[in-house]
Amino acid sequence: MSGGAANRGDLNLDRSSGDFHYAEDYAYDAGVGLNADVVRYISKVKGEEPWLLEFRLKALEQFEKMKNPTHWASKKLDELDFSKIRYYLAKGEKRRKSWDEVPEDVKMTFERLGVPEQERAFLAGVEAQFDSESAYSNMKAHLEKDGVIFVDSTEGLKKYPEIFRKYFGKIIPITDNKYSALNSAVFSGGSFIYVPKGVKVKQPLQAYFRINAESFGQFERTLIIADEGAELMYMEGCTAPRFETGTLHSAVVELVALRGAKIQYVTVQNWSDNVFNLVTKRGMAEEDAQIRWVDCNIGSGITMKYPAVVLRGERARGEVISIALANSGQHQDTGAKMIHLADGTTSNILSKSVSVSDGRASYRGLVHMSGSAKNCRNKTECDALLINSNSRTDTYPAIVCSGSTNSVQHEASVSKLDEEQIFYMRQRGLGEAEAVSLSVNGFVNDLVKEFPLEYSVELRRLIELEMEGSVG
Amino acid sequence: MSEGLLKRISDAAKAKFQDIPFPSRKDEYWRFADLEAWSVDSLLPYFAGRPTEEGCNGAFEDLEFDEGGGGGFATLFDGQLVDADVPRGAEIYSAGAAAEKFPEAVEKFHSMRGGKFDALNSTRPDAGILIRVGDGESAELNLKIISKLPVSIAGVCVLLGRGSRLALRKTNLAFGGSFSALKCGYFLAEGSKLELASLKYSSKYALCYEREDFDLGAGADVADAVALAAEGHSRQERNFALAQNARADSRIFALAESDAVRDIRTSQIHAEGGAQSNVEVRAALGGLAGLAFTGLIRVGERAVKTRSYQSCRSLMLSDTAKSQASPILEISCNDVACSHGCTVSKPSDEQMFYMMQRGLGLGDAESLIVRGFAETSFERISDMELVEKWLGRLFA
Numbered sequence: 001m002s003g004g005a006a007n008r009g010d011l012n013l014d015r016s017s018g019d020f021h022y023a024e025d026y027a028y029d030a031g032v033g034l035n036a037d038v039v040r041y042i043s044k045v046k047g048e049e050p051w052l053l054e055f056r057l058k059a060l061e062q063f064e065k066m067k068n069p070t071h072w073a074s075k076k077l078d079e080l081d082f083s084k085i086r087y088y089l090a091k092g093e094k095r096r097k098s099w100d101e102v103p104e105d106v107k108m109t110f111e112r113l114g115v116p117e118q119e120r121a122f123l124a125g126v127e128a129q130f131d132s133e134s135a136y137s138n139m140k141a142h143l144e145k146d147g148v149i150f151v152d153s154t155e156g157l158k159k160y161p162e163i164f165r166k167y168f169g170k171i172i173p174i175t176d177n178k179y180s181a182l183n184s185a186v187f188s189g190g191s192f193i194y195v196p197k198g199v200k201v202k203q204p205l206q207a208y209f210r211i212n213a214e215s216f217g218q219f220e221r222t223l224i225i226a227d228e229g230a231e232l233m234y235m236e237g238c239t240a241p242r243f244e245t246g247t248l249h250s251a252v253v254e255l256v257a258l259r260g261a262k263i264q265y266v267t268v269q270n271w272s273d274n275v276f277n278l279v280t281k282r283g284m285a286e287e288d289a290q291i292r293w294v295d296c297n298i299g300s301g302i303t304m305k306y307p308a309v310v311l312r313g314e315r316a317r318g319e320v321i322s323i324a325l326a327n328s329g330q331h332q333d334t335g336a337k338m339i340h341l342a343d344g345t346t347s348n349i350l351s352k353s354v355s356v357s358d359g360r361a362s363y364r365g366l367v368h369m370s371g372s373a374k375n376c377r378n379k380t381e382c383d384a385l386l387i388n389s390n391s392r393t394d395t396y397p398a399i400v401c402s403g404s405t406n407s408v409q410h411e412a413s414v415s416k417l418d419e420e421q422i423f424y425m426r427q428r429g430l431g432e433a434e435a436v437s438l439s440v441n442g443f444v445n446d447l448v449k450e451f452p453l454e455y456s457v458e459l460r461r462l463i464e465l466e467m468e469g470s471v472g
Numbered sequence: 473m474s475e476g477l478l479k480r481i482s483d484a485a486k487a488k489f490q491d492i493p494f495p496s497r498k499d500e501y502w503r504f505a506d507l508e509a510w511s512v513d514s515l516l517p518y519f520a521g522r523p524t525e526e527g528c529n530g531a532f533e534d535l536e537f538d539e540g541g542g543g544g545f546a547t548l549f550d551g552q553l554v555d556a557d558v559p560r561g562a563e564i565y566s567a568g569a570a571a572e573k574f575p576e577a578v579e580k581f582h583s584m585r586g587g588k589f590d591a592l593n594s595t596r597p598d599a600g601i602l603i604r605v606g607d608g609e610s611a612e613l614n615l616k617i618i619s620k621l622p623v624s625i626a627g628v629c630v631l632l633g634r635g636s637r638l639a640l641r642k643t644n645l646a647f648g649g650s651f652s653a654l655k656c657g658y659f660l661a662e663g664s665k666l667e668l669a670s671l672k673y674s675s676k677y678a679l680c681y682e683r684e685d686f687d688l689g690a691g692a693d694v695a696d697a698v699a700l701a702a703e704g705h706s707r708q709e710r711n712f713a714l715a716q717n718a719r720a721d722s723r724i725f726a727l728a729e730s731d732a733v734r735d736i737r738t739s740q741i742h743a744e745g746g747a748q749s750n751v752e753v754r755a756a757l758g759g760l761a762g763l764a765f766t767g768l769i770r771v772g773e774r775a776v777k778t779r780s781y782q783s784c785r786s787l788m789l790s791d792t793a794k795s796q797a798s799p800i801l802e803i804s805c806n807d808v809a810c811s812h813g814c815t816v817s818k819p820s821d822e823q824m825f826y827m828m829q830r831g832l833g834l835g836d837a838e839s840l841i842v843r844g845f846a847e848t849s850f851e852r853i854s855d856m857e858l859v860e861k862w863l864g865r866l867f868a
Contacts (some may be wrong), residue, residue: 060493071498371792386806395801395812398503402795404788404818413811414803 026251033083036060039185042088046188047152059174059184064242066178074331076302080276085248087186102255103222143201149194150205153221164223171254171282171310180280183219183252190220190251195230195261204266204452205235209249217248224254226261226289235452237264247275250301253290254347255283259313268455270299272328277303287313287342294450296323296459297332308337311345311376316370318347321450325463326359326391335364335396340376340406349380352444354463355391363412382412385435385443398446437464473654477571478597481582485564485594486620492588501589504764504796506733509679509705510589518651518679543639550619551599551626557672561611562638565602570602577602581629581657589681589707593625593655600627600655603640606634607661615642619652619678621749628656632664632692640672641858646704648677656684660692660718668696669853671862676703676730683709688718688747695852700726700734707735714740714747723752725849727842728761729865739768740782742775742808753784753850756842757793767796769812774802782812787845789838843867 023189031038039278043053068077116188143150149160156164174184191207209220249271257263263283271277277300283291293307309318320336338347353361363382385394395412417439425435441448448456495502495510502666504523508514535569544559558564571578582594617626624646632638652674660666667685674680681703684695692715700708712720726734740749755763769780786795799812819841827837843863 010496038834072500154548330719371794384801384803386803386808389776389806390804391806392804393801395799397797397799397814399795399797399816400504401786401788401816402793403791404793406788407817408795408815409812410799411811412799412801412813413809414801416806 022219023337028222029086029089032058032086034085034087034186038087040414042186042188045088045090048154048157052157053094054420055169055174056185056187057282060186062174063181063185066181068178072469073304073335074302076331077276077278080248082182087217087219088188090188090214090225099268103244118320143375146199147194147196148199148201149192151192153187153190153192153223156223160192160194163225164192167225167254167256168223169254171256171284172252172280177280178441179250179278180252183250183280184349185219186217187219187221187252189218190222190253191224191234192222192225193232193234194224195232195345197227198229199227200231201233204235206235206237208237209251217250219249220251222251222253223256223263224263225256226258226263228258229260230258231262233264233266233452233462235268235455237268237270247272249275249277249279251279251281253279253281255281255291257285257291257316260288261286262292264292264308266294266451266455267296268451269295269297269303269305272299273301277305279303281305282310282337283305283308284310284312285316285318285320285345288312288315290317290319292319292321293336295322295334296451296455297299297334299324300332301329302331304333306335306337306368307348308339308368310339310341311347312341313345315344315346316342318343320349320350320351321447322349323444324351324353324361325390325445326353326355326361328357331360331362335362335366336380337366337377338368339366340369340373340378343374344376345373347375348378349382350447351380351382351445352385353383353393354385354387354440354443355393356387358390358392360394362391362396365397367397367399367401367410369401369403369408374403374405376406378410379407380408380410382410383443384412384414385440386414386416387440473667475666477575477578478567481597482581482595485582485597488591489588489595492591492864494588498549500798501737501766501768503766503798504761505639505707505735506705509733510707512756514679515651518589521622543614545569545614545616545862546601546603548601548618548626550621550624551596553601556582556761558635559611559613561605561609561636562613563606565604567598567600567602567627571597574602574604574631574728575623577629577631577659578660580855581655586683589653590655590683593627593653593683596625597627599625600629602629602631603638604631605633605638605664608635610632610637612639613641615640616818617644617654619644619646619654619680621650624650626652626654628654630656630658630666632658632660632666634661636661637665637667639667639855640669641855642668644670644674644680644682645674646674646678646680646702648675649702650675650743650807651679652681654680655683656682658684658686658694658864660686660688660694661696662689663691664689664693665693667852667854668694669850669855669858669862670696670698672698672702672706674702674704674706674709678702678704680704682704682709684722686710686712686806688712688714688720690716690718692718694720694722696722697719697853698722699846699849699866700724700728700736701866702726702728702734702806703730703732705732705735707737710751711739712741712749712751713748714742714744716744717746719747720749721852722750723849723852724754725846726753726755726763727846728755728763729759731760733764735764737766738782739770740780741768741770741772742778742780743772744774745776745778747775747863748779750781751783752849754787754845755795756787756789756845757795758789760790760792763794763796765799767797767799767812768802769770769800769801769810771805771808771810775805776807778805778808778810780808780810784812784814785845786816787842788816789819789842804843811834839867
């Protein structure tokens with residue numbers, strides 16, 4: 001695909017920024033396939049406490065019991081062969097705080113992806129995960145002074161059990177779905193963040209996830225706790241080189257926003273197109289708290305991701321802003337869930353998808369307002385743009401609303417490129433591809449603006465590149 | 473020959489009914505349904521001929537069956553044609569006669585893909601009628617379908633010839649203690665037109681399953697309006713398959729106050745280009761009433777220039793009412809305009825205030841708003857007298 005010709009429906013994708021990998025040289029390798037010994041091996045390498053091993057083994061049992069949800073999801077999930085995946089790979093080196101200390105090949109990987117520049121430019125802290133383990137982690141000194149904790153999951157559970165254990169696995173229990181159970185059994189890496197009461201982290205914290213090895217599954221686990229009145233923005237990016245065999249990324253992200261706290265979680269997903277990206281993300285918002293998921297899915301072969309907010313406290317607010325670009329051979333199955341459990345809670349879902357060539361974009365959503373909650377409001381908008389005649393889009397929303405004081409509004413529309421717009425631009429000298437690219441950028445522009453500036457510029461560029469060769 | 477055909481259909485349907493499991497949550501189209509009402513435990517008393525005693529002898533007081541209007545009439549009582557005045561331009565056949573004269577149509581009617589309860593319906597292919605309007609003909613017909621047996625099965629197959637027109641007014645009544653399984657199939661040939669107005673009324677102790685399939689030929693047109701005043705559990709399926717340049721407009725209004733779930737499932741399948749479809753579901757839910765709506769718009773790869781819309785609006789009249797909706801879009805063609813909308817809200821405070829300021833009581837104001845909410849569902853029905861009569865009955 002990368003050599004893509006310009007025939008209609010074929011894309012010339014630019015994956016050059018992420019499509020490279022270095023020779024594999026791992027000190028710890030759990031081998032291929034999944035069983036209780038693999039789980040014990042991971043737990044032992046990480047030096048975990050017995051309760052955590054028990055948690056992992058219970059999750060493995062649950063994973064084996066559960067079936068793939070192919071009665072509603074893509075049948076492609078059955079192509080995943082869990083016996084051929086490597087579940088833990090690590091270089092066995094300590095996480096570095098100084099960029100100069102990072103091993104040369106890992107450093108070169110992240111330097112090619114621009115991580116250090118971004119950190120210097122605008123980040124409050126950064127964590128870079130290379131396969132199973134975090135390779136580099138750094139945070140600005142003043143935040144440490146304020147008591148902000150930003151570590152990887154292993155360190156978080158070891159050093160701060162009193163903070164993290166309370167919420168770990170509570171927002172997304174191991175029984176939630178097959179892939180959260182898998183993650184719970186073999187998780188490694190991911191960020192643990194705690195922002196103390198009233199602390200407002202002004203610059204974003206960032207994590208970067210990188211898969212380097214073939215047939216490898218990355219299972220990071222992230223838990224973010226914003227204490228009362230705290231605020232933070234967290235951003236994650238991800239890439240992988242393109243290998244011949246499929247790669248699995250199955251993360252679990254749990255957010256806890258205590259009274260009056262605000263969490264904004266931004267994701268730009270640009271995995272290579274043979275990655276199965278099956279992620280469970282959920283946040284719990286207490287009284288007056290706000291959780292906002294800003295999600296952009298450009299890469300992967302198949303993505304299944306439905307960020308959720310459980311609005312547990314009165315007047316809590318949840319928001320999901322989602323952009324999905326499904327190119328040839330890709331299926332972006334994304335959406336959002338809003339569970340209103342308390343009075344006066346509000347939520348907003350904005351989703352835009354673009355399907356190119358035979359790409360398929362699906363929106364799956366749930367808005368649930370229980371009968372005991374009063375004066376809840378939700379607004380959902382899903383717009384889909386189909387570029388080529390063989391593109392596909394689906395919308396599968398579910399709305400459950402009880403009581404006369406709650407209100408829900410849902411609307412979805414599907415359209416094609418406006419021929420008049422294209423004609424207008426072409427008349428003024430733009431090539432067809434440029435005109436289409438500009439039109440697509442215009443379609444998603446409202447949502448791209450919601451991303452932090454550095455990301456929105458990057459997003460626009462990515463969309464332009466993805467559109468290259470889609471028409472002609 | 474007809475007996476042979478009907479027996480073959482019945483045998484195949486019996487086998488199918490046994491093979492297909494009872495609905496489960498895994499089935500996208502039964503996702504929100506009250507599965508308990510459709511479980512084997514719930515249905516067994518009906519099949520054993522011992523449905524609940526309560527309401528078995530209930531009558532529909534104040535409900536005159538004579539809807540008036542022009543044209544002929546036909547009455548189906550538990551699937552048997554008991555009375556008919558065939559209107560000019562139309563022909564009515566019993567199931568046996570239809571199998572003799574139109575074997576292909578009868579076979580097609582029973583071979584429509586469906587679930588367990590469609591198979592149940594086809595186990596009795598001898599119960600029902602076939603209505604035919606010849607090429608270029610025009611007819612008006614009042615059809616009453618009454619269910620009183622513990623398991624009451626009926627099938628209505630309607631064949632419209634090229635360029636023909638049928639105005640069909642349909643009243644369904646299901647008495648307490650009856651499980652009514654009704655299947656209607658409308659086959660519209662090129663350029664034909666169907667105006668269908670249906671009033672469905674069932675006792676609190678009845679269980680109603682109804683499936684209506686519309687197979688629209690090129691340029692055919694359907695204007696469909698349904699008023700649901702079912703007190704018991706009911707499931708309503710309306711499926712539209714549209715050929716080139718066909719048009720379908722379906723509006724369903726459900727008024728519910730009892731604790732049963734009104735389960736509505738619709739589909740708009742566009743396989744060919746240039747067709748237009750619109751489905752609007754409106755429900756006014758009071759008491760413990762529930763609405764479970766699943767709607768599907770599917771546009772195939774060749775269906776260019778399709779215009780397809782779907783909406784579901786629930787008006788919540790009580791704190792205990794519940795609305796569940798799943799409007800689905802599956803679009804595989806880019807030159808289309810499709811959308812769906814779904815809202816759940818209570819009557820507007822401003823509207824209520826306006827009317828109460830002008831002297832209306834709370835109940836009257838609310839009733840007026842609900843009536844206004846319902847009226848748009850009947851906009852495309854040309855017989856205004858009938859619409860007024862039905863609305864008067866619904867809001868009596």
